[in-house]
Amino acid sequence: MTSCFAALRRRHLLALAGAGWLGAGPARAQAPRPIRLVVPFTPGGSTDILARALAPKLAAALGVNVLVDNKPGAGGSLGASEVAKAAADGNTLLMGHIGTLAVNPAIYPKLGYDPLTSFVPVAYVARVPNVLVVKADAPWKSLKDLVAAARARPGSLTYSSGGNGSAAHIGFEALKLRTQVFMTHIPYRGTAPSVTDVLAGQVDCTFTGSPAVIGHIRSGRLRALAVSSAQRLPSLPDVPTVAESGHAGFEADQWYGLVAPAGTPAALVARLNAEVNKALALPDVAQQLAVEGAVPAPGTPQAFAALIRKEIPRWAEVARAANVKPD
CATH class of the missing domain: 3.40.190.10 (Periplasmic binding protein-like II)
Structure with missing residues (x-):
């Protein structure tokens, strides 16, 4: 039992060592390995825009380069699968969203990852109507x-x-x-x-x-x-909601958040969560998201996990009713 505990502790410490940014700051003399932030879609979409807004703030806070890496294909499944198989050392993250984490399980019979077990939620980033x-x-x-x-x-x-x-x-x-x-x-x-x-x-x-x-x-x-939101967007105040347009109760916002490979140490998740929440509170980031029509959604990893669990059955029902099939 003692040897088993010692082995687990060694793996935990190795993971912490691998993520050289833990405890790093702008004044760090030797740069640690960069963080790869995978966007599982082509450039120009909402996922990419939000990732590129967040990346420089995380880089400045952690004292490490944060590289946005577009890996499109199969509705985001290819990039998500790649992150699921990456080392759980904090150096590979996924900008997940409603499609990769809630919709894909209903339409891809061989997904290559499980949104509930292949990742650890890090931070809810934004809601995008x-x-x-x-x-x-x-x-x-x-x-x-x-x-x-x-x-x-x-x-x-x-x-x-x-x-x-x-x-x-x-x-x-x-x-x-x-x-x-x-x-x-x-x-x-x-x-x-x-x-x-x-x-x-x-x-x-x-x-x-x-x-x-x-x-x-x-x-x-x-x-x-x-x-699609429950209330009008402050950035588009003259545009009515679907609910206001005769379809009460309709809401179908997209949402976005960071996840890491399952097994990523809690200390790394906590540091990343804290820095994402700080970044979302910065006036220039809040302004940038407002200009894009995105609503910041800071919170805990647990709250983001609860959102994912709630959304999976909801969108599975829509996919079945509409007979949505992959390419």
């Missing part, structure tokens, strides 16, 4: 207009997403189920191209995270019809 947008010169001025057009011509209107099973896809399917309309899904390989084709008029609309579209809304190139 989806925004339903159309091209600025589209004929629809409201969600009611779009629903009426879709009902008049079932299947003729199209919506884009960052891929089959993506957060934008599952969010729109929830909206379709609530409004009882049929629209044709056009999946892309990433959020950025899915928005680009709405701008070009190749697709009628999309319902995706606010950071990916809010700049185009402000520039007048996209028209926002509704937001």
Whole structure:
């Protein structure tokens, strides 16, 4: 029994030693290994935008480079699987979100990781409402207009997403189920191209995270019809919620947070959680997230774990009802 305890303690200490940033600060003479922050999607989407907002703040606080590494594929599953198999030493993190941690278990039969056992939650970062947008010169001025057009011509209107099973896809399917309309899904390989084709008029609309579209809304190139949150976004005060638009109780926000490989020592998780919460409280970070339409969500690892557990069955129900399948 003593030898077993000693072995566990040795592994714990080795893990702490491997994460040379523990206890590090800006004045550290010798730089430890960089932290790799994996974004399991292409650049330009909400996950990428939030990771790049957070990375420099963590780097400054921990005295170590934080490198954002885009690893897209299979609805975020490829990047998430890679992190699940990484060493539990605090040097590899995943910017997880609703898709990778709650939706994917329902649509990928061989996922390669279990969101509840393959990771340890580190920090809830932000809540990001989806925004339903159309091209600025589209004929629809409201969600009611779009629903009426879709009902008049079932299947003729199209919506884009960052891929089959993506957060934008599952969010729109929830909206379709609530409004009882049929629209044709056009999946892309990433959020950025899915928005680009709405701008070009190749697709009628999309319902995706606010950071990916809010700049185009402000520039007048996209028209926002509704937001998925329970309350209006402070950054888009004139845009009604889906609930206000005749569908009471509807809410389908995306959410984002850091997770680490299972077995990452509690001391590392606690330090990372503290630094993420501090970063989210910084005025420039709060302002940056507000500009993007994201809502900071500081909290404990336990609170983030509870959110993940709650969301998995909810989105499994939507995926089953909509018969969502991977590529």
